[in-house]
Amino acid sequence: MIQKAARDFAQQECLPGVIERDEKQQFPREQVTKLAELGFMGMMVPEEYGGGGMDTVSYVLAMEEISKIDASVSVCMSVNNSLVCYGLKEYGTEAQKKKYLTPIAQGTKDGELYIGAFLLSEPEAAEDKGDHYILNGTKNWITNGSSASVYLVIAQTDVAKGSHGINAFIVEKKWPGVTVAAKENKLGIRGSDTHTIMFNDVKVPKENRIGEDGFGFKFAMKTLSGGRIGIASQALGIASGAYELALKYSKQRKAFGKEIAQHQAIQFKLADMATRIEAARLLCLKAAWEKDNGQNYDLSSSMAKVFASETAMWTTVEAVQIHGGYGFVKEYHVERLMRDAKITQIYEGTSEVQRIVISRNILK
Numbered sequence: 433m434i435q436k437a438a439r440d441f442a443q444q445e446c447l448p449g450v451i452e453r454d455e456k457q458q459f460p461r462e463q464v465t466k467l468a469e470l471g472f473m474g475m476m477v478p479e480e481y482g483g484g485g486m487d488t489v490s491y492v493l494a495m496e497e498i499s500k501i502d503a504s505v506s507v508c509m510s511v512n513n514s515l516v517c518y519g520l521k522e523y524g525t526e527a528q529k530k531k532y533l534t535p536i537a538q539g540t541k542d543g544e545l546y547i548g549a550f551l552l553s554e555p556e557a558a559e560d561k562g563d564h565y566i567l568n569g570t571k572n573w574i575t576n577g578s579s580a581s582v583y584l585v586i587a588q589t590d591v592a593k594g595s596h597g598i599n600a601f602i603v604e605k606k607w608p609g610v611t612v613a614a615k616e617n618k619l620g621i622r623g624s625d626t627h628t629i630m631f632n633d634v635k636v637p638k639e640n641r642i643g644e645d646g647f648g649f650k651f652a653m654k655t656l657s658g659g660r661i662g663i664a665s666q667a668l669g670i671a672s673g674a675y676e677l678a679l680k681y682s683k684q685r686k687a688f689g690k691e692i693a694q695h696q697a698i699q700f701k702l703a704d705m706a707t708r709i710e711a712a713r714l715l716c717l718k719a720a721w722e723k724d725n726g727q728n729y730d731l732s733s734s735m736a737k738v739f740a741s742e743t744a745m746w747t748t749v750e751a752v753q754i755h756g757g758y759g760f761v762k763e764y765h766v767e768r769l770m771r772d773a774k775i776t777q778i779y780e781g782t783s784e785v786q787r788i789v790i791s792r793n794i795l796k
Contacts, residue, residue: 434490438497441470446502453504453623454768457615459579460505460623461545467498467505468539473512473547477521477537481529484537488658488720492665496713499669500676503772504623506669508547510662511575512536516548519584519600519655523643532582532602541581549580550659551603551629552652556587558599558636565589565601565641567609567634573779577627578612581605584642585631586652598648602640609634620771657730658723659780664716664736667744667776671712674744674751674769675705681755681764698754705747712740731793738786741776748773 446463453460467473475491477483491513499506520533535541536548556569567587574583583603590597603610613628642651679702682693692698719732748770752759759766777783 434486435493435497437470438472438494439500441467441472442498442501446498446505450502450623451762451765451768453502455622455762457617457622459625460502460508461579463502463505464508464547464579465539465545467509468545468547472498472509473539474517474533474537475513477517477533481521482534482538483517483521487724488661489717489724492661492668492716492720495662495665496669496672496716499666500673502623503666503670503769504621506666507575507621507624507663508579510659510666511550512539512547514659514662515550515655516582516584518658519550519642519651520602522654523600523647523651524602525639527639528602528642536582545579546581547576547579548582548584549574549576549629550655551583551585552656556585556631558587558589558601560589563638565599565636565638567601567603567631567636569631570613571629571631573616574627574629575624575779577629578615578625583610583629586648589645589648593646595649596646598652599645600642600648600651601636602642603631603634603636607634618775620768620773620775622771656780657733660733660737660786661716661719661723661729663776663780664712664719664733664740667737667740667773668709668712668716670769670773670776671705671709671740671744671747674748674766674773675702675709677764677766677769678702678705678751678754681758685756692754701750701754705750708743708747712736712743715739731790734781734786734789734793737776737781738783738790741773741783744773744776745770 471484474483475486479485535546551571554572558565558567585601609632611630616626685692715736719736722729751766758764
């Protein structure tokens with residue numbers, strides 16, 4: 433039921449205007465707002481905190497369907513679900529959950545879009561002033577950078593303590609000293625708003641620190657492990673979306689007197705696509721199942737992400753090839769899916785980082 437709801441939404445709400453939004457780098461505000469109304473912006477958050485009360489398997493199914501059509505919409509959904517909502521749900525205080533998690537999981541507050549962003553990349557410094565911190569620095573590559581109302585910020589508070597001197601803070605965009613800076617002009621997922629965020633003497637109350645002092649590094653690592661399931665699902669969706677288009681086109685296009693689907697060269701491409709996508713799907717579902725059942729999913733989420741992202745890149749390139757010259761034209765969608773696929777090998781831990789995680793786990 434959830435999968436069908438997501439697929440219907442993607443076809444009816446995301447497909448119209450997706451090419452134009454990509455070209456204009458237009459944030460899909462209308463689509464994200466409607467996703468919130470469906471309960472898809474806080475899928476795994478308990479209903480008592482405004483969420484959908486669903487499991488991670490449901491989230492994977494929904495992410496795949498949305499990503500088949502518009503990865504810019506699905507990355508907003510992924511960051512809000514996997515990183516922001518998860519982080520607050522698992523590690524926030526009761527007061528933090530009521531104040532921030534509930535409206536973020538609902539996706540709206542006072543009739544306006546209300547979502548979160550996760551600020552990890554680049555150095556940051558927060559100085560402890562007793563009852564508050566003073567935050568300074570810059571964060572790059574922030575998804576939902578300008579559209580988010582709340583930022584989860586990872587910052588160094590004590591350099592001498594290394595990874596134990598890092599904290600996580602809840603920062604509101606409207607606070608004095610917070611500046612949304614340059615928007616990135618990206619290769620793919622061009623509808624998502626990726627910005628630089630700058631902090632200049634931002635006063636952060638002590639009650640907005642997540643966890644005990646020094647918990648920030650562990651918070652980031654645990655949160656990103658779940659985030660990889662979201663991005664793996666996005667990559668899966670991009671791949672399966674390109675495959676569906678290539679399969680359909682292969683039955684319509686004729687060459688040498690018959691449909692190109694009748695040529696073995698095309699059949700083998702389609703066979704390899706279907707096989708790799710099915711393997712990626714099972715890896716995503718395994719990681720989701722482990723998370724839902726309280727098992728350690730660090731290894732499975734990294735395996736899912738590295739395999740699904742490389743499957744997305746390979747599949748979209750082959751989908752363009754199957755379309756021939758038409759694959760190079762925007763109206764056939766596959767060139768956009770190919771551009772969108774690349775980032776899945778980079779963000780929330782590059783493929784190289786995933787291989788480090790995997791090798792460390794199997795060599796223990």
